[in-house]
Amino acid sequence: MKTNHCKIVDCTVRDGGLVNNWDFSVEFVQDLYASLNAAGVDYMEIGYKNSPKLMKGSEAAGPWRFLNEDFLNKVIPNKGDTKLSALVDIGRVDENDILPRSESLLDLIRVACYIKDVDKGLDLVQKFHDLGYETTINIMALSNVMDNDLVEAFQMIKESPVDVVYIVDSYGSLDHNDFKFLVEKFQEHLPNKRLGVHTHNNMQLAFSNTLVAAELGVELLDASVYGMGRGAGNCPTELLLTHLKNTKYHLRPSLGFIQKHMITMREKWEWGYLIPYLVTGTLDEHPRSAMSLLASPDRDKYEEFYDRMMTPEGSF
């Protein structure tokens, strides 16, 4: 299957920061950039471009949560072919913080939002687009969206300047049939837009769902090295590097990075296929209850957790 239209967006720092509260050293991020650049990865998402003044408790997080341009220039003094990306959340970004692209190291700004905020997301997209950036809109929690809301969102998106529209499996609950359904639906309703996918590994399907989407024509593929990301983590970058056909990617640089940084990182912080994440994934729920269980002394009481999650009280 040809997948040479694909571009990899490595989200290790941005989504992995949700695991370790952005506690990445400058050396880690510099080594990551060098390895991704050597591997031929197209984009590295180096963090969030949210504003600390719009978020509580932001003092404790590392600089990758609130990127600023001076700091970025120190971290990446010699930019290679790998472009840089940042994510913003609706209501957490101060648009006045964003320089024109010509004065920034960033190439791509991605806007994450729930379906009800697509209008607000597209307002931001318009501003970043006018500043010269490539843009994406990433609609989260698609598995919980009703069709009428989605069709309404498509109408707005179609008329916006956004470059790429993302299908996001926030809860890691979707399989290859679901992805085929969604990709074909997005293609039908948004014939003028390129597509992207962001997967989670609750059911060990992140990589295979990404492959299926790639083969259906999706262009931007989110991934993170060793799968590091919130909860069960993401599609592993190294698997895409080695397995995508007809591409320019190299596996080897990612192996060097993993052996230097990711083994100790995984010993210190936890992500990946753990049973509580399987439970929230199969139930199509946000992983927050699983994360809370895993941080408690009852972390291995899977049966009790399952029973609690299955209790229908209050759901009717």
Next chain:
Amino acid sequence: MKTNHCKIVDCTVRDGGLVNNWDFSVEFVQDLYASLNAAGVDYMEIGYKNSPKLMKGSEAAGPWRFLNEDFLNKVIPNKGDTKLSALVDIGRVDENDILPRSESLLDLIRVACYIKDVDKGLDLVQKFHDLGYETTINIMALSNVMDNDLVEAFQMIKESPVDVVYIVDSYGSLDHNDFKFLVEKFQEHLPNKRLGVHTHNNMQLAFSNTLVAAELGVELLDASVYGMGRGAGNCPTELLLTHLKNTKYHLRPSLGFIQKHMITMREKWEWGYLIPYLVTGTLDEHPRSAMSLLASPDRDKYEEFYDRMMTPEGSF
């Protein structure tokens, strides 16, 4: 997608024994049987039925490698709906050790062989079939088999009494397109046989490949609890239990078993997605070199390992 024709064959003890040299307590195996029976799993493969006199160094292994009927009767005094299976290898089984099915707790005997030994495998199948057992033939390392050899094997298999023919991804190197190709090929050449699949998780594709095969009509699905199996391990039983559609399976009993036994098991023994297994998987090689690396002080030197595996000397 309907998958209600499927049957799960849990291989935790048999394939997991390749990880811990069959060091399973009787309590572990009894609890596993009870949980699988409660979950509605169709078969439990409780070990190998090879003969110790035909194998060197066999003293050190637990009893699950050389099942005998008296022992089995003690372990499973009250058999439920879950049938019992054992695997044999060509040249390692003494046929005289096998009782008629009417005197045995076993229901299914599976014969594993490489393509060159399919004739010998089918000789064994004939004997076990005549003794009253259900039978399968499991052709290993299919990704390394040339088409002319496969077509010759199909001819012999078609005329044999074997009930189920397995597609085995020994090296964990195949993706969904490969499985689709193989399943359709087997269906075309063996219209009178039921099919089975056995997957490995080197590329995090074991579960998704199993799902794809199930949707194409494959009946017997091998899996193991928490994925425990040689190298990168297998398709996790718990994922099939929760995700197969239109089936009678229950997830909950497997969660209880995992919390009681598998977390400590995984702390003591290692299997699953580890970078050396990704390397042998993507190179379509037996995992033995990865297992050997992981048992050495150089276990995390992935780049060196990759370079060594990529060296073409001696391959031409």
